[in-house]
Amino acid sequence: xxxxxxxxxxxxxxxxxxxxxxxLYNRICRENFVDTNKNVKSKRTVNQNILLEDSYxxxxxxxxxxxxxFVHSGLKLSCSLKCVCSWAVLGxxxxxxxxxxxxxxxxxxxxxxxxxxxxGDLIFSVPQTHNTFCNSVVELEPTEYNIFNSKSWKFVPExxxxxxxxxxxxxxxSENKSSETxxxxxxxxxIDGMFSSDPTSQLHV
Amino acid sequence: xxxxxxxxxxxPIGVSDLDVSTAYSSICNEExxxxxxxxxxxxxxxxxxxxxxxxxxxxxxxxxxxxxSMACDQEMRIxxxxxxxxxxxxxxxxxxxxxxSGAFYVNADSxxxxxxxxxxxxxxxxxxxxxxxxxxxxxxxxxxxxxxxHTGKLILFPSYLNHGIVSNNxxxxxxxxxxxxxxxxxxxxxxxxxxxx
Numbered sequence: 346x347x348x349x350x351x352x353x354x355x356x357x358x359x360x361x362x363x364x365x366x367x368x369l370y371n372r373i374c375r376e377n378f379v380d381t382n383k384n385v386k387s388k389r390t391v392n393q394n395i396l397l398e399d400s401y402x403x404x405x406x407x408x409x410x411x412x413x414x415f416v417h418s419g420l421k422l423s424c425s426l427k428c429v430c431s432w433a434v435l436g437x438x439x440x441x442x443x444x445x446x447x448x449x450x451x452x453x454x455x456x457x458x459x460x461x462x463x464x465g466d467l468i469f470s471v472p473q474t475h476n477t478f479c480n481s482v483v484e485l486e487p488t489e490y491n492i493f494n495s496k497s498w499k500f501v502p503e504x505x506x507x508x509x510x511x512x513x514x515x516x517x518x519s520e521n522k523s524s525e526t527x528x529x530x531x532x533x534x535x536i537d538g539m540f541s542s543d544p545t546s547q548l549h550v
Numbered sequence: 551x552x553x554x555x556x557x558x559x560x561x562p563i564g565v566s567d568l569d570v571s572t573a574y575s576s577i578c579n580e581e582x583x584x585x586x587x588x589x590x591x592x593x594x595x596x597x598x599x600x601x602x603x604x605x606x607x608x609x610x611x612x613x614x615x616x617x618x619s620m621a622c623d624q625e626m627r628i629x630x631x632x633x634x635x636x637x638x639x640x641x642x643x644x645x646x647x648x649x650x651s652g653a654f655y656v657n658a659d660s661x662x663x664x665x666x667x668x669x670x671x672x673x674x675x676x677x678x679x680x681x682x683x684x685x686x687x688x689x690x691x692x693x694x695x696x697x698x699x700h701t702g703k704l705i706l707f708p709s710y711l712n713h714g715i716v717s718n719n720x721x722x723x724x725x726x727x728x729x730x731x732x733x734x735x736x737x738x739x740x741x742x743x744x745x746x747x
Contacts, residue, residue, distance in 0.1 A: 448677045473644050474670055474710060481710050484646030513675050 351493060357469065358415035358509040359500070362407045362456065366504045369404060370458050370528050373433045386440035386521075389432045396431035396532055404530065408456060408507065412534060415509050416452065426452065427537035433458070436465055436527035442518035444470060450533035454509035457502040458530060463523040467508060469516045470497035502529075557690055561670055562619035564706035565697065568607050568654065577601065577633050577656045578725040590635045598631035598729060604654070605631075608704065612650055612731055615706045624733050626650065631729035642668060642714035648730030651709040655699040657725040664696035665705060668712040699726070 376395070378388040392398070396405040405428070416422050429450060436442070442465070447453040455467065474481045478494050487494045499519075500508065510516070512533060521527055540548040580597065582590040598605040605628060616622040629648065633656065634640070645651040653665060669692070685691060697705055707713065709730060738744030 446675070448675055472712070473646075474712065481644065482646065482649075 349493060355471075355511060355514055356415075356420065357514070358411065358419065358454075358507075360411050360414070360507050361505045362404070362411065362507055363505065364404060364407060366458050372400065373435075373458060373528060373530075376433060378435060381434075386437045387442060388435045388437075390434075393430050393432045394428075395433055395530065396428055404456065408454065408530075408532065411507050412452065412454070412509055424540070425537040426534040429533050429535045431530060431532035433528065433530050436518065436521050436529075438521055438524055438526070440465065440518075440521045440527070444468075444515050444517040446515050447512040447533050450512035450535055452509055452534045453512040453514075454507060454532050454534075455502075456507045456530045456532075457504055457527075459504050459526070459528040460502040460506070461504065461523070461525065462501055463521070464502070464525060464527040465518040465521040466499040467502050467516065467518055468497055468499045469510070469514055471515065560690075561667075561708065561711060562615070563667065563695075563697070564611065564615040564619065564704075566611050566704050566706075567702050568604070568611070568704050570702035572603055574601060574604055574656050574727075577727060578635060580633060582633075582635055587638075587641055589638060589640060592633040592635075595630050595632045597633055597727065598628055604727075608652065608654060608729065611704055612652070612706060615650060620650075624735060624737070626731045627734045629730045629732050631727060633725060633727045635725045636715075637717060637724065639663075639717040640715040642666075642712050644712055645709040645728075645730050648709035648732060650706055650731045652704060652706045652729050652731075653699075654705075654727040654729075655701055655703045655725075656727055657723050658699035658701050658703070659723055662699050662724045663715050663717045664698050665713060665715055666694050666696045667707065668694050668714075670711055699724070 373390070377391040379391055381387045381389050395401055396408065409428075412426060416424070416426065434442075471477065473496065475496070477496060479485045492498070502508070518527075536550060538549065540546070540550070577592075577597065581593045583593055585591045594600070598608070609626065609628065612626050612628075616624070616626060626649070655662075680691070689695065697703075699705075736745060736747040738746050
């Protein structure tokens, strides 16, 4: 039998949450928003710990359940995690979120409260300097892109979908080409308590 | 007790000035067409074949750079060369299939936007508040370094290094010639099983 093994890949969790998203959207719209610094036609909540508010306990519980599934069942990690930052984003028509990563976090994620086709694709990428199927000096051009030969990968998010990924993973959102506003909740988690049982790499936070 | 801070594993950037007494301004008058990012790029992607004096001057600097930064005494050749005329930003990119790349400013003035090089490895996943007075003198911490252009300036860099231009939209006169290089002769070593012809 012949196989191609995608060794040393970067894991990305994708799932769906069953919740009344229209009601959640209306709840979010009652928050105070500010323009984001870098991104065009995007607004984020002033509150950067939105998931820790009592009024968002329902979605927070669901997100934590997904994170546990990813981190504990999928990645086989036993560490405790705490939500260190969470905010809602409204991406109006024409909005673009440039490629970025989340600092001071271990796992990050996005829950789509309202999103459909043309609302902006979620695009993950690795820097060109990151060696994958070929090194960064030599560029080989595939005749067709697949999971083995791509340095960027896009998803078309739908309402109710959640994506969780390592915070160092670059991501961005393409232009919202629809007349509908996209709404999502972004969040960062960090280790809570002890890192590592190895005495040379322990850290308590 | 003496203390030394060793700046290990740095990235060499070569900056020099070419003699521009020979006018190369006709490069600005070549035929240009907008690319997918709406940047005006010369239609001729081997433009240095027409400017032999400039090509030889650049190759001399490439050779000096290869000797002093790569311990490489091999002859290099320019593979592709093209000019960009733009007052807009240039997205960050690398030059694959090349060893040393360069930018030669055919025309630039004090309003011309700087070329910006990004740190070649991912960092900044843990961020702390920095002291601005200390930070400005610790360039190894910087996420990018910019170089201000002027007419005749040649900047050489490893082709893998990400670079781009963040435009101020004022530099309508900027015209820069870019190029890639490769070895003339076979590279590597037969004994080390790295030979490539």
